[in-house]
Amino acid sequence: MNALAATNRNFRHAARILGLDSKVEKSLLIPFREIKVECTIPKDDGTLVSYVGFRVDPDEVNALAQLMTWKSAVADIPYGGAKGGIGCNPGDLSKSELERLTRVFTQKIHDLIGVHTDVPAPDMGTNAQTMAWILDEYSKFHGHSPAVDLGGSLGREAATGRGVVFATEALLAEHGKSIKGLTFAVQGFGNVGSWAAKIIHERGGKVVAVSDITGAVKNPDGIDIPELIRHKESTGSLKNFQGADSMDANELLVHECDVLIPCALGGVLNRENAADVKAKFIIEAANHPTDPEADEILAKKGVVILPDIYANSGGVTVSYFEWVQNIQGFMWDEEQVNKTLQNYMTRAFHNIKSMCQTHDCNLRMGAFTLGVSRVARATLLRGWEA
Numbered sequence: 001m002n003a004l005a006a007t008n009r010n011f012r013h014a015a016r017i018l019g020l021d022s023k024v025e026k027s028l029l030i031p032f033r034e035i036k037v038e039c040t041i042p043k044d045d046g047t048l049v050s051y052v053g054f055r056v057d058p059d060e061v062n063a064l065a066q067l068m069t070w071k072s073a074v075a076d077i078p079y080g081g082a083k084g085g086i087g088c089n090p091g092d093l094s095k096s097e098l099e100r101l102t103r104v105f106t107q108k109i110h111d112l113i114g115v116h117t118d119v120p121a122p123d124m125g126t127n128a129q130t131m132a133w134i135l136d137e138y139s140k141f142h143g144h145s146p147a148v149d150l151g152g153s154l155g156r157e158a159a160t161g162r163g164v165v166f167a168t169e170a171l172l173a174e175h176g177k178s179i180k181g182l183t184f185a186v187q188g189f190g191n192v193g194s195w196a197a198k199i200i201h202e203r204g205g206k207v208v209a210v211s212d213i214t215g216a217v218k219n220p221d222g223i224d225i226p227e228l229i230r231h232k233e234s235t236g237s238l239k240n241f242q243g244a245d246s247m248d249a250n251e252l253l254v255h256e257c258d259v260l261i262p263c264a265l266g267g268v269l270n271r272e273n274a275a276d277v278k279a280k281f282i283i284e285a286a287n288h289p290t291d292p293e294a295d296e297i298l299a300k301k302g303v304v305i306l307p308d309i310y311a312n313s314g315g316v317t318v319s320y321f322e323w324v325q326n327i328q329g330f331m332w333d334e335e336q337v338n339k340t341l342q343n344y345m346t347r348a349f350h351n352i353k354s355m356c357q358t359h360d361c362n363l364r365m366g367a368f369t370l371g372v373s374r375v376a377r378a379t380l381l382r383g384w385e386a
């Protein structure tokens with residue numbers, strides 16, 4: 001099932017649980033706006049190449065935008081949801097080609113983004129540097145020029161991974177467990193995966209397996225994560241790391257562990273591998289890592305899944321703190337960012353649990369009903385009369 005069909009299915013299930021009016025349901029399913037732009041750049045060798053950029057596309061980006069909407073509502077921050085992207089493999093482009101492409105994309109969408117309309121943020125294959133290029137290009141049209149470090153919040157880089165850890169702690173506490181002494185397998189070692197693994201390691205968790213696009217490593221006694229980060233930074237991959245054995249990357253999702261944390265692509269848990277998952281808990285740090293068929297198989301096995309729209313909401317929550325700080329022109333210290341993030345993550349977890357109790361549903365439906373009911377309530381209050 002593709003990402004959009006799966007996301008729509010979860011939304012419809014939540015709408016049924018909530019008894020949502022079918023017209024409201026239909027209205028919430030259709031994106032407010034879809035943008036598709038052509039981005040042509042000269043490559044470093046002088047040849048021209050064209051890419052297509054989106055701010056919400058008809059399929060995967062639509063699903064991700066929809067997830068952002070429910071996620072912002074679950075986190076209880078005053079944002080809607082959108083997602084953008086360019087159909088390219090960033091790994092195939094040089095840094096200057098990436099910069100040109102990002103700037104051309106920004107030229108095409110600058111009228112439709114902005115502080116009070118739509119704020120882009122990093123996701124897979126993008127980072128703070130990408131956002132700085134967008135900001136700089138946007139500023140040429142709109143004259144916006146924040147001061148310190150281009151206005152990025154302290155703690156934003158680690159925020160999604162840190163939020164994943166706060167979410168994991170909230171879930172484990174409910175089951176009478178803590179991170180210390182449990183074993184973890186982490187798929188993806190980019191922004192989210194490396195930060196989540198590092199903080200778990202600091203808190204006494206044993207990260208026994210990690211993968212990236214180049215392969216996977218395992219060590220039943222626990223991998224030294226700071227060492228692995230240094231190795232990845234210096235070599236660009238997990239290969240040849242001395243502190244662990246290499247393993248088949250496909251094995252990672254079914255590796256022996258207490259907690260599995262997918263931090264890479266969508267749809268990685270599906271009917272092909274769900275039955276073989278050994279973990280008792282899955283923390284969805286990636287967006288949409290579990291397709292609906294896998295959801296059913298895993299539920300039958302008694303695996304507890306902490307859904308993406310809550311588990312990875314630390315990123316957008318700190319993006320919201322960043323927005324608040326820039327509007328006020330007053331920067332918080334990192335401790336305040338992290339402490340406030342923890343409060344948001346803990347509160348959201350209890351709100352989800354309360355929906356689970358009210359509607360006798362699992363955590364995914366608890367999160368969906370929480371997010372969808374908040375957006376539906378706001379939509380109904382605004383009304384449709386001209």
Ligand SMILES: NC(=O)C1=CN([C@@H]2O[C@H](COP(=O)(O)OP(=O)(O)OC[C@H]3O[C@@H](n4cnc5c(N)ncnc54)[C@H](OP(=O)(O)O)[C@@H]3O)[C@@H](O)[C@H]2O)C=CC1
Pocket residue numbers: 122123124125126160187188189190191192193211212213214237249263264265266285286287312313315316
């Ligand atoms: N960044 C954020 O703030 C947020 C991210 N997310 C989600 O988290 C996930 C990861 O995002 P982020 O960390 O930012 O992205 P990055 O681009 O920083 O990292 C992605 C990681 O996934 C790895 N990867 C790619 N393909 C595979 C594969 N087939 N098998 C194993 N690993 C693979 C990459 O490997 P390599 O390092 O070798 O390239 C890289 O380590 C995505 O689903 C994203 O949507 C959700 C909320 C917020």
Ligand SMILES: O=C(O)CCC(=O)C(=O)O
Pocket residue numbers: 068071120121122123287312313315316317319
């Ligand atoms: O920081 C943000 O605003 C968005 C983070 C993100 O890409 C996500 O939650 O999927």
